[in-house]
Amino acid sequence: MANRLRTRQALGATLLASAVVLGFGAPALAQQNDAITVVQEQEPDTLDPCELTKKNVGMVIRENIVETVTEINQQTGKVDPRLAESWSTIDDTTWRFKLRPGVKFHDGKPLNAAAFIQAFKRMMDPNLSCSNRVLYFEGMGVDLTAVDDLTVDVKTPQPSPIMPVLMSMVGIESPATDAHTLVRNPVGTGPYRLVEWASGRSITTERNPDYWGEKPQVGKVTYVFREEPAVRAAMVANGEADISPVIAPQDATNKDTDHSYLNSETVRLRFDIGKPPLDDIRVREAINYALDRQAMLGTVFSASWQPAKNMVMPTINGYNDAVPFWPYDPDKARALIAEARAAGVPVDNEILLIVNNGSPGGTEAPTVMIEMLKDAGLNVRLQILESAEFYKFFYKPFGDGQPANILFESHDNNSGDAGFTLVGKYASWGGTSKLNDAEVDSEIKRGLAATDPERGEIFRDVFKKVHDMAVDAVLYHQTTDTRIGPRITYTPTAATNQELQISQIQFK
Amino acid sequence: MARYVLRRALQSLYAVLMLLLIVFAMTRLTGDPTNQYLPLSASPQARADFAALHGFNDPYYVQFIHYVSDLAHGDFGQSLFKQRPAMEVALEAFPITLTLAFFTMSIALVLSIVLGSLAAMRPNGLFDRMISPLTIFTASAPTFWVALVAIFVFAMMLGWVPTSGMGTPVHWILPVCVLVLTPLGVLTQVVRSSMVSSLSAPYAKTALAKGASDARVVFVHALRNSLLPLITIAGVQATGLVNGAVVIETIFGFPGIGKVMIDSIRDRDFSLTIACILLAAVVVYAMNVAIDIMYARLDPRVQIGGEARR
């Protein structure tokens, strides 16, 4: 299936790309003055501000219609002000946020402490399935109190040093927003306001004349939705759309319009570290040495991907550049396996390579990897699973009697802080972690409670430690290809995976 | 007639209930939507809460009873992903699919009758030899491929039509043309073969013996008899279209029922899946009744509802 899909896409890409090369891309619908069209993969299900960390929702509303309290700077990885002008710690468990004065919602209501608190409480309401809460705030017990009209104290039972980072996930909507259902007509403070959502067809926004910040160039935005990547690429080439944030790698053939950027996703092989033969460090090291990461780029994985050594992007706080890459050394891999065999490790036991159907690389990538591991002397069998079955291996609780396995997974962290990654992937209580190491656990806990610069140092140590233990085989940072039409300029960043700030788009 | 329609409706009610049970069982068997719906890094606690909120932890029979009793009150449930009433989502997508299917079938029927009849007038003649391979090609060419080639040629090379979307009537041209190919190919072959047999039927000789012209024999005497198999096959094709031309809807960005249904299955959005299937079942029922009635109109020997036409 994945195979056929790829063939189809490749075919479509070839056809449409050649159309561009041949210069047939005559614009069918001329865009007028300051309006642009954005072609997305999928229509959002809602446009609720408490769902703005969901990709489809965020691409439309985040920082366009609804603004967040803080914002991660994609260049520096630091936290910038947005609706909050400044913040500081009052004590170990209390942060104080000062809101920007003079900001108005699209409905004319003023932004103030009460509005912030109401929006936060709405997000925390368990009767609303807000993905922001589920992802970042579930069970934290956050308590907000107004100090004055523009000042809010945020108190947590435990110290929460990354509260300013977390606040980049919190959007503030008008107090008039329905408290009981997820809404399709968000009212925020952003530079754009919603004009119309023609369900299934398009979403239209226009410039907010009363915006508190700099006036953006684009006056009107139409979002349309096409699942087929070849068609999205064709629309930009044909002048029917100005930007497609995501196109297929095989369609990215025009250097003038197509850009690739790190999208904050990282792929790795997770080892079932408690089960023989994967409980032996020589076997885990051997796997890392056996994989020819360079050779797989441009063959079974996209050529624009970058080899990785940490499970987070370089711009994330806690990234350790001092961790070395695993070199490709098949001889060493064979030697390590032989050594482990001699020491009585059951290296001939079958290991499953678990892959989710439809993950990048299709069936080819895991097949190639298995060949490399077999060459090292391991007995690995490929198991491609549908999502529901895959999750049984992926998430805790891991079922009893699951065979020793290596699992190919993709992880996304664009929060600016490595904390989520370390907890999820390496802490004994992490939802998808196989590691249970007391020292790593206590280091992660210490790091989570610390603030910079100490926090970054501790996280870097953890990355070094898990590398030395060969807990996993970190493979690549993934990239996304985007196509930007000739009328506009825009520089995609890792955040383009989650949001598309129209105010950053300029006309040529 | 009204009694017949009512009786068929009652009969299909039972079928719909059985369908509901099967679909419900199947949607439940494909796994817990919690993992699908919540992000990877959601805590186990968040997962448990989510499952509890939507009743995914209840035994299946309890979930089914809840669902059916809600249905009886006209509540088709909430779409998990869209956070809207499931039937509202399905009904929003349906007119688009119906319009697409209507235009496609109308064009396919008219063209197939003309082409099939012309081919049947001289079996193995020049026109027949030209048409037959063409119809086999259009009936079997993969829609996905044809759609992309069509976008390449007509939208990008020639610039006659937009690549996709459904804003203006011009936007409908390409998807309908691509969609029409399969039914056109199939139906032309059906018309051709049934016309060949109708034209060699004894009543065609009678017509010739009356001094009727070839055109009269073909379009008056043989055609009406050939419409019966045509309607049967066209009904099958139309049913397929009404249940969603998924590929076309996806490529051209037409938010029809097929796309909604496929997305809901992928997302394990149970209520939406079932709402779509129920809607489809109603339409299939209505089409079958319409085809039966058409059959009886066209062929006086066919009786419906046990009432002979005297």
Place this chain on the structure above:
Amino acid sequence: MLSKTPLLEIDNLVVDFETPGGTFNAVRGISLCLEQGGSHAIIGESGSGKSVTASAIMSLIDSPPGHVCGGDIRFQGRSILSMPRAERRRLYGRHIAMVFQDPAAHLNPVYPVGWQIAEVCRIHGRPAGEAKRSAIALMDRVGIGDAARRYHAFPHQFSGGQRQRIMIAMAMALRPELLIADEPTTALDVTVQAQILELIRELQQENGSALLLITHDLGVAADIARTVSVMRRGEFVEEGTIADVFVAPRHSYTQKLLEARTSSRPQVTTADAEVLLEVKDVSIDYGSVRAVSDVSLQLRHNEVLCVVGESGSGKSTIANAILRLREITSGSICYRGADIHKLGRAELDAYHRAVQAVFQDPFGSLNPRMSVFDIICEPWSIQRSVLPKSEWRQRSVELMESVGLTAGDLGKYPSEFSGGQRQRIAIARALALQSEIIVCDEAVSALDMTVQGQIISLLQEIRARMGVALLFITHDLTLVRNFADRVIVMKAGEIVEQGSTEDVFSNPKHGYTKMLLAACPVPDPVVQQERRNAAKVASGGNQGAHALARGA
């Protein structure tokens, strides 16, 4: 007759058909001349080329594979074959019209009959309103009652006889100079056949049309034609006035045709033989319709009992009840004194062995996917105890030879045989279990006349040699006369007359029997003329015929 030009001239016509096995010469240089108002019959068996001749006149030969490759056909002196198509179309329907054999298939099933009649007028330029009025008048004229209402009815809502009346109305709509009737009465009941022939004759006289009749039935030809051509293998073997040809046939084929109808039968006395089968007061209902009402009959050992009746008389229903293919509503059927509905399993098996059947349709009753050997052996494979498998081959060869086929035919499939041969196979199968009774339900009705004679001879021979009893069900009285020991005449589910064949034929008591006998055409023009007149008197003239027709 001012004009010396004949109405229709066929001049040395040659028609060939290309078949996978080579060229088949369907018509080999026949010539014919028909004057205005004349009536001519072409007599021949199926495959003789008589229908191809009619098709050639109407330009209805399927081409390919058939084509006229010699000779000419002239209508009023003008060559039809070399006429432009448009001109030919003006001829057909208006000046030359045709009545086909099977009106059920030749009427378009999806249009009302009135519309189809009116269509002839509209095609030839009459305004729609006038066409409709004359169609209704025509329907009335050919004896369709309540014509204005029935105008809107569809072909399937009429009986076979009525459909043929509609075909005739269609053909006569524009008073054509020439009417071609291709087997117009085949597949119709005998009384209906008489009415249809009468109707054709009347209309022919009213309109002064000439008639070209194509038939295999000598009686029909004698009834209606003045001159005749006997056709065999694409050639006319004998021509002349009907009286000459029938009274003094010169060609041996004509003689054989005439003999097939008149051969006498060997007398066998069975009056005091054992009663094998006794049907007592049997009634059978189809839903609320009583198909058979209080019928009783006896079949004795080695006897030929014929049940005669028209379709709907209940004769086949009785046969099916005896074969246990249909449940009876009341009464009883006893085999050797035992009620067949109260038999145990073993006795029932024995009964099914003893009673075998041969059905009308030799195409439908043999499984086309089974070889003849498999077909004949099938009864043995069902009733295992009868014959060990090692003897199947030997026995089936004997059976094949006893029905006039060869051992070599065993490996063939039904499609490789003609209709008569298939019926022989069916008889061989019926004999496989050494049955005592063979029920023949219209077993020869679908066959050509000479083949009918052959099959009847075969049945007579088998009866004499193997001592079986035959229950022979037919609508054709002429077959019965030379074959049956006793005759039962049924009408509307009841027995109206029964007795020895001699008695029934020479001294019919019931009016219906008399009418049947009168309606049946005899291949003797003089006798036929007298009988026709007698029948007219008996049924009260024309009006009576119309009244009958409405019921038909």
